[in-house]
Amino acid sequence: MFLALREMRRAKVRFALLISAIGLLVLLILAQQAIQTGLITSFIGAIERQSAPVLVYSVDGQRTLQGSIITPPLEKKIRSTEGIATSGRIGQGTFTVKVNDEPEDSDAAIIGYTDPAVGAPDQLTTGRLPNRPGESVGSDNDFKLGDRVRVLGPGGPDQATETIEIVGLADDAQLQVTPTLFVEWPDYVASVKSANPDAGGILPSAIGAAPVPGLDPETLAGRINDASDEADALTRQAAADETPGVAEVSQSFQVIFLLFGMVVPLVTGLFFLIITLQKSGSLTLLRAIGAKSSLLVRSLMVQVVLVIGGGLAVGIALYTPLSQAQLGDIKLSFDVGAVLLWSVLLLVLGLLSAVVAARRVLAIDPIEATTGEGGR
Amino acid sequence: MRLALKELRRRPGRFGVATVILTLIAILLMFLGGLLDGLTAGNTGAIRAQQADLIVFSATSQDSLVRSRIDPEQRRKVEQVDGVKTVGEIGSVQLGGRIEGRGLRDLVPVVLFGYQAASKGLPAPPTSLGEAWADDSLEAEGIEQGDMILVGPARSPVKVTGFVSDTRYAGQSTLWASLETWRKVQNENRPDARVAPGVSQALVVQAPAANQAGLATRIDEATGGNTSSLTEDEAINALPGVSSQQSVFNQIIGLTVLIAIIVVALFFALITVERIGLYGVLKALGAGSGTLFAGVLLQAVIVTLIASVIGALAALAFAAAIPAGSIPFIATGPRIAGSTFFLLLAAVIGCAFSLRRVLKVDPATAIGGGQ
Numbered sequence: 001m002f003l004a005l006r007e008m009r010r011a012k013v014r015f016a017l018l019i020s021a022i023g024l025l026v027l028l029i030l031a032q033q034a035i036q037t038g039l040i041t042s043f044i045g046a047i048e049r050q051s052a053p054v055l056v057y058s059v060d061g062q063r064t065l066q067g068s069i070i071t072p073p074l075e076k077k078i079r080s081t082e083g084i085a086t087s088g089r090i091g092q093g094t095f096t097v098k099v100n101d102e103p104e105d106s107d108a109a110i111i112g113y114t115d116p117a118v119g120a121p122d123q124l125t126t127g128r129l130p131n132r133p134g135e136s137v138g139s140d141n142d143f144k145l146g147d148r149v150r151v152l153g154p155g156g157p158d159q160a161t162e163t164i165e166i167v168g169l170a171d172d173a174q175l176q177v178t179p180t181l182f183v184e185w186p187d188y189v190a191s192v193k194s195a196n197p198d199a200g201g202i203l204p205s206a207i208g209a210a211p212v213p214g215l216d217p218e219t220l221a222g223r224i225n226d227a228s229d230e231a232d233a234l235t236r237q238a239a240a241d242e243t244p245g246v247a248e249v250s251q252s253f254q255v256i257f258l259l260f261g262m263v264v265p266l267v268t269g270l271f272f273l274i275i276t277l278q279k280s281g282s283l284t285l286l287r288a289i290g291a292k293s294s295l296l297v298r299s300l301m302v303q304v305v306l307v308i309g310g311g312l313a314v315g316i317a318l319y320t321p322l323s324q325a326q327l328g329d330i331k332l333s334f335d336v337g338a339v340l341l342w343s344v345l346l347l348v349l350g351l352l353s354a355v356v357a358a359r360r361v362l363a364i365d366p367i368e369a370t371t372g373e374g375g376r
Numbered sequence: 377m378r379l380a381l382k383e384l385r386r387r388p389g390r391f392g393v394a395t396v397i398l399t400l401i402a403i404l405l406m407f408l409g410g411l412l413d414g415l416t417a418g419n420t421g422a423i424r425a426q427q428a429d430l431i432v433f434s435a436t437s438q439d440s441l442v443r444s445r446i447d448p449e450q451r452r453k454v455e456q457v458d459g460v461k462t463v464g465e466i467g468s469v470q471l472g473g474r475i476e477g478r479g480l481r482d483l484v485p486v487v488l489f490g491y492q493a494a495s496k497g498l499p500a501p502p503t504s505l506g507e508a509w510a511d512d513s514l515e516a517e518g519i520e521q522g523d524m525i526l527v528g529p530a531r532s533p534v535k536v537t538g539f540v541s542d543t544r545y546a547g548q549s550t551l552w553a554s555l556e557t558w559r560k561v562q563n564e565n566r567p568d569a570r571v572a573p574g575v576s577q578a579l580v581v582q583a584p585a586a587n588q589a590g591l592a593t594r595i596d597e598a599t600g601g602n603t604s605s606l607t608e609d610e611a612i613n614a615l616p617g618v619s620s621q622q623s624v625f626n627q628i629i630g631l632t633v634l635i636a637i638i639v640v641a642l643f644f645a646l647i648t649v650e651r652i653g654l655y656g657v658l659k660a661l662g663a664g665s666g667t668l669f670a671g672v673l674l675q676a677v678i679v680t681l682i683a684s685v686i687g688a689l690a691a692l693a694f695a696a697a698i699p700a701g702s703i704p705f706i707a708t709g710p711r712i713a714g715s716t717f718f719l720l721l722a723a724v725i726g727c728a729f730s731l732r733r734v735l736k737v738d739p740a741t742a743i744g745g746g747q
Contacts (some may be wrong), residue, residue, distance in 0.1 A: 001492035005426060019561075028631075041531065058529055059472065059480070059481050059483060059597070060471060060483060060528055060529045060565075061472070061556075062472055062483065062485050067471075067472070067485075068570075069528075069529050069565065069566065069567075071529050074529075091636070093568065094439060094440075094443070096436045096438050096443060105436060106438075107438055144473060152436040154434050154436060154445045154602075155436075176616075192568050194442070195568060196445065196566070196568070198445075198570045198571055198575065199567065199568050199569065199570050199574045200563070200567035200568070200570045202565050202568050203567060203568065215604060229480040229481065232481070252625075252628070253625055255404075255408070255628060256627075256628055256631065259628070259631060259632060262635070263635045263638065266397075266433065266635075266638070266639065266642070267638060267642065270642035270643070270645075271642070273645050273646060274642070276643055276651055277646070277649050277650060278649055288691075371746070374476070
């Protein structure tokens, strides 16, 4: 311990550089982790946030609200399935909107529901659910209470017929990384008509359903799927997880994490191998005057722990303010689980990577102190 | 230089670890690049197939095809703009396709396009209602010429009359039909997105090169600001996810190159440390620092080239082995050359970190002056 600390004090710049490098890598890892979590939440947050325990798409919809259309015969079959306590229509579309007469138009996903128990947000951060026409709950990182949103059609703002006021806000409620509004069904229909005056009958994109007491959502989803070959019923979490694109996003980030998982131990391992080689003369001398191999290896491992620990501290310190930021439409957050997981993983990998350097230390032959060749 | 080459020949094992790690990095780099190219091609093929000089969307559509609506009046105004040669309408709808012989829930996602004008990427649209050209990626799904695909919840029948290449859109296979077929399928299956007769989603504009300057502005002015005219590249970048996908992948690729720099830097720093004594002797015998560093650099370049060649062969083999339509992966010459260039650059930069060590070697250490 004494030897390890004394050496680190004497070679401050070298160790500080390594700690900084590892700190930056830790920051990059945690930032990527926060981006991944934020991106996926922004992609499917609204599905997780809506209150229906079971979502029923049409098979044609390929498990997206945008692609799914529930025809009247299919709706009838779904609603008549045994075990449904409550069911309601859910519609979704992406629209061009103008918020508070800002000069730039923007996108908004609008989700309409007929029954708040199966389609409205399950929790609000502030405000209330709509109870009058023209009201909505908005995703809280895009809107604020009192905002007025106009749905634009081909005629532009002057011919916009649907205006919605934000009366409530919900956390993590975006869909497709787009600002999202939850409205009652008539406002959804009006939005579709405003955007496309040629639109015909507005059909639901999905049916939200809740099981009767004693029946779990998974069983209900199975029953609905058995009732119709055209229904694709999923529990709320499964609907979120199996949204096309979610798996691809996760896989892309896994590649990044694998790279980071490789590079941190590689950097640490090679660094300690180099300094072990550089000081092999001194280490041989220490062995010759009676220092045990175990003492030298312990000293090496203490340095590894201190360097990685220091790097983690630097990385986490830099990550903390960054995790409170917003990246475009993506809201980041401090993920305690990710911090703990990566801290343990990097420490273990770092210690493992130092095994090569430790083997070099163990291979030192004290007799070579008399020949001046050290332990190379 | 000769010394460096001899060392590589006589002690290849010494460079084994670096070669293996760099080979893995080269494979990763080329695989990521190929995947990015494949994904981009799969998302943008339909737009590239238009070979358009401009694509005109409605102004409030945020340049999104599904949200855009162009009526006959706007089309007429665009046609009259000075410099416009031809104008063709285009429309699209994304639906599930049912293929005979497959399970009731086993649908193929397809995008059915309606279009008017032939281009280098597309033949003229089929004249019969309900007929379409199919992207050849559908062949991997077992579709053959003459097959019928039932699209959407209304099971609208679409007969495949032949195949076209590289026309995928949003990562999905495409069907290319007349505007009448598209309107029929759209209105049968998506009542919320119904289009009136004569209405399309966008206009594909061709113009002689001499007339292209300022044409987009002239078109948008002629329609009273009701349109948004984009070049083909701008329309591609406006596609959902394309630019963010490219930015994520380029970030990963950049990170991989950074890792390659770190690996080369650390590995050759290690080798230099091991050879300090030897360098002292060589300097004492008259070798210059430049010669010694050039040797290190040559070794790094050769190791990187070997890694790049293995990586390129692996990428080409992978591209040849994957079944069409399974993984969006393309191995192109420019991508392989670009990846090799970046790896060589990483090797040179990585090696530069050893330069200071080589310069600091004191020839006196060879005769014990350093002790």
